[in-house]
Structures are given as structure tokens and as C-alpha cells.
Amino acid sequence: MRRAVPLLLALLCLALPVRAQVAIGESGWTISGTGTLASDYVSRGISQTMGRMAYQASGELAHESGVYIGGFIGNVRFAGTDAREEIDLLAGFRFTWGDTNFDIGGIGTFYPSYSSGRASDAVDYGEAYLRVNRSFGPVKLMASINVSPNYFDATGLGVYVEGGADWDTAFWDLTLSARLGYQFIEKNPRYGTPDYTWWGLAVSRDFEIAGVGTFTASVNYFDTTIPRNQCLSGQGVQQDVCTARVIAGLTFKF
Numbered sequence: 001m002r003r004a005v006p007l008l009l010a011l012l013c014l015a016l017p018v019r020a021q022v023a024i025g026e027s028g029w030t031i032s033g034t035g036t037l038a039s040d041y042v043s044r045g046i047s048q049t050m051g052r053m054a055y056q057a058s059g060e061l062a063h064e065s066g067v068y069i070g071g072f073i074g075n076v077r078f079a080g081t082d083a084r085e086e087i088d089l090l091a092g093f094r095f096t097w098g099d100t101n102f103d104i105g106g107i108g109t110f111y112p113s114y115s116s117g118r119a120s121d122a123v124d125y126g127e128a129y130l131r132v133n134r135s136f137g138p139v140k141l142m143a144s145i146n147v148s149p150n151y152f153d154a155t156g157l158g159v160y161v162e163g164g165a166d167w168d169t170a171f172w173d174l175t176l177s178a179r180l181g182y183q184f185i186e187k188n189p190r191y192g193t194p195d196y197t198w199w200g201l202a203v204s205r206d207f208e209i210a211g212v213g214t215f216t217a218s219v220n221y222f223d224t225t226i227p228r229n230q231c232l233s234g235q236g237v238q239q240d241v242c243t244a245r246v247i248a249g250l251t252f253k254f
Helices: 002-018
Strands: 029-038 054-063 067-075 085-097 100-110 125-136 139-148 158-168 174-185 196-209 213-224 245-253
Touching: 125 158
Parallel strands: none
Antiparallel strands: 029 054, 029 245, 054 067, 067 085, 085 100, 100 125, 125 139, 139 158, 158 174, 174 196, 196 213, 213 245
16 A cells, blocks of 8 residues: 555646636635645755655645645655655644735644654654745745744754745746755754755746646755764664755646
């Protein structure tokens, strides 16, 4: 069954474009979603698939008041474990104050098949988050903070901050993006990395398909300050998932 998860996710992602964004009557609720195929899955600068293909899908139910709930599913692979999927569930509230957009909520991250043989493992975790963005002409600036009281693998307090910008260049409809993030982890030896910084650059372009939806093609570059010999060393296996990498992706939006 676990081997079938990536195939099922890929089929779901390929199926998404045939659906349209759905308004639920006059209730003020809408449903939207995405499907992604990418050459890797990187989260906070670290590969979650050990450099393998990523198959992902997400969905959101949002109300015009700003309240929303959503979910994400994607394949993962961690050294020394049988984890094969990640499931995220989130809920929050979006609002605008002046010219600035705010998003406050919570997210739970779960790995249903994770097992490494250590009875104390508690890899599932929750975070509260605050996201802010504001546009200045063709440039959108954004910042966010996530706080977890007990981060991945029971590693104690985790605090993550990120900032970035998206620039609509108006050249061939290309968007240039930059991100800079910092992850603090209370129990570094257990997690297997020091506190670290990561950064990323991306170029993307949207393509509209009449009556179907939008897909975004992107090329992304990521790197971190984590030395190779301290890359998730807490799992007892030296890994090559914290080093610089280039990722190509295709995301369908509906």
C-alpha cells in the first residue's frame, strides 16, 4: 500500500486541472486546490524526499469572512525510517488592515507511516503561524513566523521565521522570487542539525488554460548553512539533503 501512495498522488495531481474552482451556492464558501509534480520536495531548505520526485495535492475551503480550513498530502522519504507520506491539516483567518494582508492560524503535520524503532519518537507536531504580506506595485513583500511547542521528533521548542519578495517583472509574464528563512530548534542534537539559515531563489510563469485552470512552471534554487556532517545526524545516517539543489516544478491550480 505504501508503495502505491506516490502513484495515487500523481494520478490525483494530474486529475486536478479538469476541475474548476467551486462556489458553494450563495453561502460565501469556495473550494480551491492545487496539484504539484516536482523533481524534489524541499521544506525550509531541506529535502523531504531525499532528492526524489515529489507528488503533492492540496485543498482549501474558504469563506468570504476570511475563515478557512485546508489540507495537504505529499510523499516523503527519510533515512532510516519507513515514512512515505506527509499530511498537513490547517485552519486560520485572513484579514486586511490598511494595505497589509494578515493570515493567522494553526497547522498540524502528520506522518502516518513513520516508524524508526524508537519508542519515544513523536514526529507529528503542531505550529501556530502568522503571515503578513503587502504589495508595492509589481513587488509583493512577505514575512511569517511559525512557533511549535514541540517540534518534529520531540525536539522541543521550534521557532521559524521567513521573509521574502515576489517581483512581477512584466517580461514574458515571469515572476522572480526570493526567500530567506531561519529555523531555531531547542534540542539540536536530537533533531540532528544546528539552528540554521536557508535561502532560495525562483523564477516562475503562469499559463492559463481556458475552462480548465492555471498551471505554474517554476525553477527553484535552495541552499542552507548546515554543514554536510551535521545534516540530520541525529538519525545516525549522514545525509545529502541539506546541500544546494535546483528543483523544477509544475503546479496546477483550480
